[in-house]
Amino acid sequence: MNSSIPDAGRLRRSRPRGRGWLIASLLIAGLVVVPVAALLWQATRGSAGLWGHLAAHVLPHAMSQTAILMAGVGLLVAVIGTSAAWLVTAYDFRGRRVLEWALLLPLAVPTYIVAYAYLDLLHPLGPVQSVIRAMLGYESPREFRLPDIRSMPGAILLLSLVLYPYVYLPTRAMFLTQAANLVEVSRTLGTSRREVFRRVGLPLARPAIAVGVSLALMETLNDIGASEFLGVRSLTISIYTTWVTRSDLPGAAQISIAMIALVVMLVSLERWARRRQRYTVSAQRARPFSPRRLSGKAAFAAFAAGAIPVVLGFLTPALYLAVEAWKRFQFAGLSDRLLIEARNTFVLSAVATLIVLICGLTVAYASRAFPHRAMQVVQRVSTLGYAMPGTVLALGILISVGALDRLIDRSAREWFGFSAGLVLIGSGLALGYAYLARFLAISVGSVEAGLSRIPRSYDHAARALGQDMSGTLRHVHLPLSKAALAAAGLLVFVDCMKELSATLLLRPLNFETLATHLYGEASRGTYEEAAIAALAIVLVGILPVVLLARIGRNDQERNDLVPK
Template identity: 40%
Template sequence: MILGLTRSWSLAGYVITAILLLPLLALIVQATLPDEAVFSHLFNTVLPTYIFNSLILMLLVGLGSLIIALPAAWFIARCEFPGRRYFQWLLLLPLAMPAYIVAYVYTDMLDYAGPVQRALRAWFEWQTPHDYYFPAIRSIGGAAIVLSLVLFPYIYLLARTAFMEQSSNLLHASKVMGCGPWRSFWRLALPMARPALAVGVALVAMETAADFATVSYFAVPTLTTAVYDTWLGYGSLTAAAKLSAIMLLVVFCMVGVERFARRKQQLFQKQARLDESDRYHLTAVKAWTAWGYCIGLLTLSFLLPFAILCGYAVDYFAESWDIRFWQYSLNSLYIAAIVSAVCVVLAVVLMFLRRVSPRSSDHLASRLSSTGYALPGTVLAIGVLVPLTYIDFAINDVMDWMGAQGPGLLFTGSIFTLIFAFCVRFVAIAIGSLENSYKRISPSLDMASITLGQSPMQLLRRVHLPLLRKGMFAGALLVFIESMKELPAALLLRPIGFENLATYVFQFVSDEKLEHGALAAIVIVMVGLIPLIYLNRSLEQSH
């Protein structure tokens, strides 16, 4: 720790934290204001349904993702079978596929007029819907299945890592005691992986709570769609803020319950590198069962939707390849580039402050800056719009008082609002990436720099930044991709006439014309594959 750290660094950290917390504080203040009876009407009519649907959907997606991710994680981590080396990174690909695109593809396939039901009617000579029963894809169950197929890699990745990091000595001991693969998994590996599984389920539940496009397309009323409809339909920002506060309460309660459940759980195990001799070598039927499960899961969650997208893109290439596609692609690229650069700079300042400052308040500032990632996009949009609208009006009032013409909607009428919202939400990703990189830098380097008379700025520039380049690149890359994919905040905060690839594709999905936006959707997916490949390479190097 550097005791001679100048106050300017601490002040910079406090200012950054205050700016990043401004949307959350503004949202809480706005939620305490009275409204024009809109919230009371919602509370007495549809709000219980919104809350019930949100909780049920989170439960179904969490359980569904856990059920389909666990076998895949165990096969990859502890078993040897044909294709295991490739499946360990291929099963991460669904994260690159936006859920609402998968929702459209499966709805188009499984709806009454889709090819599956048409084939069933032709084969069995059914004439009307009364002749047979087929589950409704546009339902809360259908939304849960689609979201589970897209979000299960969160649990798969954490569970796979947990299984791989479990001591091989414990596995050998279980074999000596007569435990086969199933008993070893159920009695030893699964309980030890519980912390990772709890974190994974919590992440999936929060992503489910934040989803807007999928539930909107399936016409499932949740708190996320309620915020959107209340703001744009009823025109009540205060009522939307109250609903957003309820969503925040649900999210924070989930995080609290997950941590409370693990408060007394401690695992102590001697780490031992896992090699091929420690894995169960599957043969014959068992090997093909593991292969079939992995390829089936990969096909349903990524290969099939992506292949259909490619087919759409080829068939409608002439309609898609136009000036709008290029303009919206450039909009997405430069917004994402600005956001990733700003987030990395902010993360460097906050993490450097946490690294070298002896004050606990400086450490708290950097941790509070990450809370924006817990805000769903619709909630974040409310929190961002409230203070920036107030600032816009204040600037115009001052200009009018001075006898000059005001600038109008300086912030809320430009892309600044969108960039600010993305930075608030995604700076946590850059902070997390740099935090992992800082753990690999020995404190002795800091002490040596102090001994040589280096200032904090010189320490950062000459020692830390060269060693943080890999973490900074990873953080910038992840923020870039998340900014390309973010939809709810972009829908609500984009200036009039401004579109990016995410909003462009969603408009086609809403109009049941994804075929015309398939090329843009493929760009989003392909860009999303970059950090997944990078992540897998990093994991392979660490194991």
């Protein structure tokens, strides 16, 4: 009777048969590497004599502007995000529960939409300065006007108001999991609550702050619309104008290599900041410290301080967009052009999301089935695109896909006697490729998190019942990871809708999305024409914020259940 039972040792040593999954994962990782290789190849070809001009006049100014922008944004998001996280964690006051999720709302507004909104609001003839002049008794902008928002300080402030949740979210999670005994010991030694934050809370949360700041800086590097609207000549703008205006592809590739070096430095900084994170993990099982109850003026001041980033980073631009969109709708209704652009945006984002989910599931599942070092390298390579600015990634794809388009066209001429044209770029496949390479990391990370909750004993049981890798995925893993796939799909869909830099470079001719429509109208100064498109992007962008808020609320409830 024992002979019919599979040998346990042999079952443990058995490898799942799934070479197809390995090959598919390698191909997906290769798709992410191709744009970087194309940039390196193009950068070595020279730039038809223009590289000397770029190195002498364009690159130094762009580097200095980018460095100043990143330094300012990094400092401000660290201050705003950390302060907000400590405020809603260490203190209890009326409205704290609302602030906990409301502080995430600026994530719903892309940076270029905030810049677009404030450029109109703070224009010398706009509503804000008009009201101030009326209150002070001035009649003309020549008599009184506020400092121009089109400046480096303006760009730093507006970008920080949108990007601070990248610091707030991980830092608040770290504060929630810190041990109560550390805080209580500090309090028994006569340390004030402010000193507890400076000497205990802040050092323990330093890795989370560094991670959040690095993410915010990557988004700053990726920005193209806000920087251009606000007059900051960053590296991203230099890449775009070098290629589009000067038609200097090698020069743009060389500037892109400089940006990749900055990204590598940021990723290295983030990993360096997390090198000691194991010392804070042990605090996750300890009970969180009890927040201090505030009342009266102190409670009002705390709520007001926490509400300022929400009002400036979300409510003000969102209300402006709602008012302007309603005015535009009353005047002209929904134009056919806007409806076509909305359809383009939805179809493109939906198709790209489906492809990204399939590829992310392939990589994450292969990594689970083959947990050796080589597969871990493949998984890391497949997620590199998210760390690259969209403009850089799009330029690398433009080079590689453009070469393939030329090969297809030449082959069609030789074999069939007609010109195929730009098949891949003209059909939008190149743009879908950019979305895949850039957002694959979101899909891989979310799916991997969902699969990690499924015990590996389920895999062994399925194999013992005769299921191969595909059958195990279909019958076991997919039903148990639907929530993770849905969350990943939502995040990818919204990011595809908001993506501007890659869409500007790779969209087919006469093909517009809501993001490119907004960019074009704002570039021409016709802000009212783009209000409906901007509001639609913001409304869809709220969906992942709601998801993050629910996750954070569930984490808070689990912490509240810990015995105190």
